[in-house]
Amino acid sequence: MLLLFAIVPAGRAQKNHEVCQNCHEDKLNDYKAHKHFASGFSCDACHGESEQHAGSNAAIAPDRVSRGHEIPELCGSCHGDAQKQYAASKHAALVLAKAGTKAPECATCHGHHRPRTAAHTLAQCQKCHAKLSEAHPKMESDTQCWTCHSPHTLKIASP
Numbered sequence: 001m002l003l004l005f006a007i008v009p010a011g012r013a014q015k016n017h018e019v020c021q022n023c024h025e026d027k028l029n030d031y032k033a034h035k036h037f038a039s040g041f042s043c044d045a046c047h048g049e050s051e052q053h054a055g056s057n058a059a060i061a062p063d064r065v066s067r068g069h070e071i072p073e074l075c076g077s078c079h080g081d082a083q084k085q086y087a088a089s090k091h092a093a094l095v096l097a098k099a100g101t102k103a104p105e106c107a108t109c110h111g112h113h114r115p116r117t118a119a120h121t122l123a124q125c126q127k128c129h130a131k132l133s134e135a136h137p138k139m140e141s142d143t144q145c146w147t148c149h150s151p152h153t154l155k156i157a158s159p
């Protein structure tokens, strides 16, 4: 279920990105393929209006730049269920504690702007989990890690 707190005001939908386009066309092109764009959210949904940033040729920082440990809260403002599940995982424990160990936040798996394919996300898992224990079930070629593990809690999914 999605909790939608950010309502796009009528008549303003998808205007913010036109301000960003001049300097970040690559990001906009990536973003246009995402359901977020189709749902009417522009860059300001995650970066704030950032008018001063745009008007100052980046001398002033964007209104909102999220560090890794802040991203679950950013995404969770609309994806509350996913955030709650993720918060119970070992991944979250490491990320939220700003531990030295590299662990994934939402965007490590889902990307920032361009939507990820399952193959791309699987490659992320395998990059960090190159070696699983001897006892770990062997992977079939047509399975993904989340055939068995819930991708957010990491628990073995009940059938």
Ligand code: HEC
Pocket (backbone or CB within 6 Å): 016, 017, 019, 020, 021, 022, 023, 024, 043, 044, 047, 048, 049, 050, 051, 053, 054, 055, 056, 057, 058, 061, 062, 064, 065
């Ligand atoms: C006049 C050019 C210009 C405009 C317009 C512009 N930006 Fe930027 N922006 C930059 C430059 C230059 C950087 C630094 C290099 C980079 O990360 O691409 C930057 C960096 C950023 C960053 C990364 C900041 C960081 O600390 O990592 C974000 C996020 C961002 N811009 C968002 C936006 C958004 C959203 C808009 C539209 C409201 C926008 N920008 C409009 C030039 C611009």
Ligand code: HEC
Pocket (backbone or CB within 6 Å): 017, 020, 021, 024, 027, 028, 031, 036, 041, 042, 043, 044, 045, 046, 047, 064, 065, 066, 067, 071, 107, 112, 113
């Ligand atoms: C769903 C949330 C979301 C939306 C919508 C979004 N971004 Fe981002 N973006 C992020 C996150 C998270 C990062 C990484 C941390 C940060 O800079 O906030 C990021 C990073 C960036 C960066 C820094 C370079 C990089 O890739 O790390 C730029 C530039 C940027 N975004 C521009 C934009 C522009 C332009 C738009 C609209 C076309 C946009 N973003 C829409 C979440 C978003």
Ligand code: HEC
Pocket (backbone or CB within 6 Å): 002, 004, 006, 035, 036, 039, 041, 045, 046, 071, 074, 075, 076, 077, 078, 079, 106, 107, 110, 111, 112, 115
């Ligand atoms: C302003 C609200 C909002 C924010 C912030 C937001 N999302 Fe979304 N997200 C949505 C909506 C609405 C959809 C579309 C739901 C649908 O059509 O099924 C969506 C869809 C998705 C999907 C499914 C895409 C697909 O192709 O099926 C993923 C994954 C996702 N968001 C991840 C994220 C991540 C990661 C972040 C943070 C970087 C984030 N979202 C931030 C509202 C948001």
Ligand code: HEC
Pocket (backbone or CB within 6 Å): 001, 071, 072, 073, 075, 076, 079, 082, 083, 084, 086, 091, 104, 105, 106, 107, 108, 109, 110, 121, 146, 151, 152
């Ligand atoms: C370790 C990688 C990973 C992390 C971290 C992660 N996700 Fe996901 N997420 C996935 C995968 C894989 C799927 C697809 C599951 C499937 O297809 O059955 C998914 C599915 C989703 C979906 C669409 C289906 C649903 O459950 O509604 C949304 C929205 C989403 N994630 C949001 C988030 C948010 C928000 C965060 C951070 C709080 C997050 N994810 C963290 C891997 C991840």
Ligand code: HEC
Pocket (backbone or CB within 6 Å): 089, 090, 091, 094, 101, 102, 103, 104, 108, 109, 121, 122, 124, 125, 126, 128, 129, 145, 146, 149, 151, 154, 155
């Ligand atoms: C950026 C690196 C990184 C990525 C990407 C990543 N993980 Fe992890 N993962 C970790 C770390 C670090 C731990 C904690 C290891 C420990 O405590 O021994 C962990 C722990 C786990 C655990 C054990 C959880 C537990 O409770 O013991 C599972 C299962 C897991 N990850 C599955 C996945 C899956 C599935 C994906 C992809 C959807 C993924 N990971 C992506 C770094 C990563």
Ligand code: HEC
Pocket (backbone or CB within 6 Å): 125, 126, 129, 131, 132, 133, 135, 136, 137, 138, 139, 140, 143, 144, 145, 146, 147, 148, 149, 155, 156
């Ligand atoms: C066929 C089901 C299945 C698949 C597919 C699967 N796992 Fe597991 N995994 C398990 C089971 C069962 C355990 C035993 C621990 C448990 O009950 O949580 C486990 C345990 C783990 C652990 C804990 C430590 C260890 O090495 O045993 C990690 C980390 C892990 N899996 C990561 C992954 C990653 C990453 C992938 C994808 C490359 C993956 N798993 C695919 C079933 C699976």
